[in-house]
Amino acid sequence: MKKNILLYSAAILCVAIATFIGTLEPLVIKVTIDNVIGNIPVNSSNKVNYFINKIGGISYLQKNLWICGLTLVILTLVRGLFLYYRGKWSAKASENIAKSLRDKLYDHIQHLPYDYHVKTEAGDLIQRCTSDVETIRKFLSNQLVEMGRGIFILVFSLIVMFSLNVKMTLVSMSTVPIIFGFSLMFFSKIKDIFNEADEEEGKMTTVLQENLWGVRVVRAFGREKYEIDKFDNVNKRYQNILYKLYSLLGTYWSVSDFLCMIQIASVLIFGIYFTLIGDISLGTLVVFLNYEIKLLWPVRQLGRILSEMGKMTVAKKRIYQILNEKVEEDKEGEKKPKILGNIEFKDVHFEYDKGQPILNGISFKINKGEKVAIVGQTGSGKSSLIHLLGRLYDYNGGSIKIDGVELREINKKWIRSNVGTVLQEPYLYSRNIEDNIKIAKKDATKEEVIFSARNASVHEVIESFEKGYETMLGEKGVNLSGGQRQRIAIARTLIKSSPILIFDDSLSAVDTETDRKIKEALKEKSKGVTTIIISHRISSIMDSDKIIVLDKGKIAQMGSHNELIKVEGIYKRIWDIQKSIENEWNDTIVS
Known part of the structure; x- marks a missing residue:
């Protein structure tokens, strides 16, 4: 209310004046009944007598009774005027607040x-x-x-x-x-x-x-x-x-x-x-x-x-x-180092609720420019690991370093501005396609928007729409297919040119051919960029430099695709199942 005290004071003053005038109205009626019509003498010491004499005295009012009526009308109009400003100023103050x-x-x-x-x-x-x-x-x-x-x-x-x-x-x-x-x-x-x-x-x-x-x-x-x-x-x-x-x-x-x-x-x-x-x-x-x-x-x-x-x-x-809920605040002394993309997890422990560990002693290293895949069953801790990288949560134990700097010491907004994340369920706003892609970089040119859309293998799809990049999207992008939404979300992330890219199962809704096109485009785009891919589809991560297999919050296996399929374990079982399904599907198409 601090900035509106003057308006409220003016409104209350208007109320006071209007109320005072309202108090006078019955007194005018009293004088009219008792003194003008009833001939009761007015007390000479009464202030009312002063005003009556100014008008012309009781005898004059008896001959011109309309003056009493007019006085009531004027008082009512003046009172109404002050009540109008009372309503106007109090409404303005409350709307401001x-x-x-x-x-x-x-x-x-x-x-x-x-x-x-x-x-x-x-x-x-x-x-x-x-x-x-x-x-x-x-x-x-x-x-x-x-x-x-x-x-x-x-x-x-x-x-x-x-x-x-x-x-x-x-x-x-x-x-x-x-x-x-x-x-x-x-x-x-x-x-x-x-x-x-x-x-x-x-x-x-x-x-x-x-x-x-x-x-x-x-x-x-x-x-x-x-x-x-x-x-x-x-x-x-x-x-x-x-x-x-x-x-x-x-x-x-x-x-x-x-x-x-x-x-x-x-x-x-x-x-x-x-x-x-x-x-x-x-x-x-x-x-x-x-x-x-x-x-x-x-x-x-x-x-x-x-x-x-x-x-x-x-x-x-x-x-x-x-x-009263505490907001995320920048702590004094937080760093904003140049992010190149070197990541190191060392004995990392994390839990959302006390006594229920999600990550339990995770350790691995990713060098700048490497492409690393993370696979595992639902609930194994894949997304939690990504949440820690963006400092959406802070780890409970161990150490995470980005280019040798402890992650806890890096400013949250700074690290998030350097990590591009494509979520499994992307959220698109009720705006046109171009504005949705430019959310990550407001000052992006049309050429940059088209370039990132090409890399996400969605440019041709957008051009096929009647209004192209000006096509308005429904809530959450409801007028697009799942694959189209994911590709626009990928384009939105790529336009920022982040040194670290994370794909959180974001290629799950695209077909195999589109998946291949996106990966080929990303090869050129992501040179020197650290890329982390979470995926259940092994065909999407086979060319990764390193594959980390999580199981119940721990690293069960780690290595390249060729190394992991030669060893009995979770990765080989997933690979065998998916390969078998793919072969059956191909046989069905041929027949």
Whole structure:
């Protein structure tokens, strides 16, 4: 709020002026009823008498009663003008704060550790960055200023009421403490339900998001009914919590309405009695009835303000759960050495959760410009090894050195800018193909984009599209085949010219012929570049300088293709199986 204090101060000042003018309106009616129409003499010491004499006196007003009406109209117009600016400035301030908060959240999320994103549901994050921010914006736009308005109404009205009649003022305030206490009790109950509702909305958003992103899987396996039932369950839980919330709100408003009506009735009954015995004038009774409605409004609104405050408090808590998460920060003294591509793992140990080792004593060496393949069963630690190289996680024990520098001592952003990674499941944005390739290098020329696309064996495919490189992609590149997505992702990585290239099973969705073309293009492109390939397809890694076979977090075998197929072990078994399948397939085609 720091940068918007001036706007909020202006809005509250407008509220104060509008409220003060609103306090004058019933007094104009009182003077009209008592002094102009009722002929009750005006107290000579009264400031009102000064203004009446300036206009022309009571006799003049009696002949020109329209002046009293016009005064009310002018006061109402001026009050409306100040309320307009109050709404304008408070809305502007709250929108500024909401934008600032959204920007802060987005920036913070971008810098959170990889592990946080792996463990957090995207739907819940989206809900916190949208609905929860909107809840705070609404409170700051409406309820915060309304609190100020309520205080001003209370102060101005009580000053005038006590000056007119103390007994009637006490009658007017008799049920206010009860309504106030009931509002506080209501606030204590409603806050927890708001929190439950927010959490259930987040779960519902997650289910919806997963279904929309995985719609092809749902259709392919005929899982529509299962997904509908799954959504129906979370929707019912959300509905039940909202029903409980609205039941509480309904109880509050009905009880507070009942108490307010009792209060107005008591003012009317006692006011008529005091008027009949001559204790107050008819105009004073009208003033008290008018002020009573004005007074009860902020007291009654207290429940709404408190409930919105409860909702805002929950939203703020959920937002700050994100903002309080530690971001990846550059540590003092971190190095930015020239990366050539020499990599050394020495007795490396790593685990995601304590007591569950993923890599257990891994040691190997890769020289600059070498092409190294990593194979192994699912869960053997292949991807974890790659995560360590990009410092998405830090190893628990041992040593990893890049060109002789300990990896932990190298700046995270620096090492990632020098390591090009093509993931197994590439993510393409809803932009055109050229922009997707240029993500890794924003200032890349069109010639560089085409060159990297040729190396990834996807240029001809792109040119076959009606709009070529300007072709817009659907969410996650849904309008492309799996192989086309992977090749565009490869082109995106190659455009950066990184000294270390990692292919995390990224050729799995391309056919054998395309695989061969990509490898031939990469031979020229990757001269002097350290290349690491994770693959289950041995035909893609046969020409590697070194093949590392992982098994249950340890190196089971290491050597060239020709060396490994001569030794009984995991690699030879995979090779025999794949060769057998390939031979059977070729025989089938021939026959």
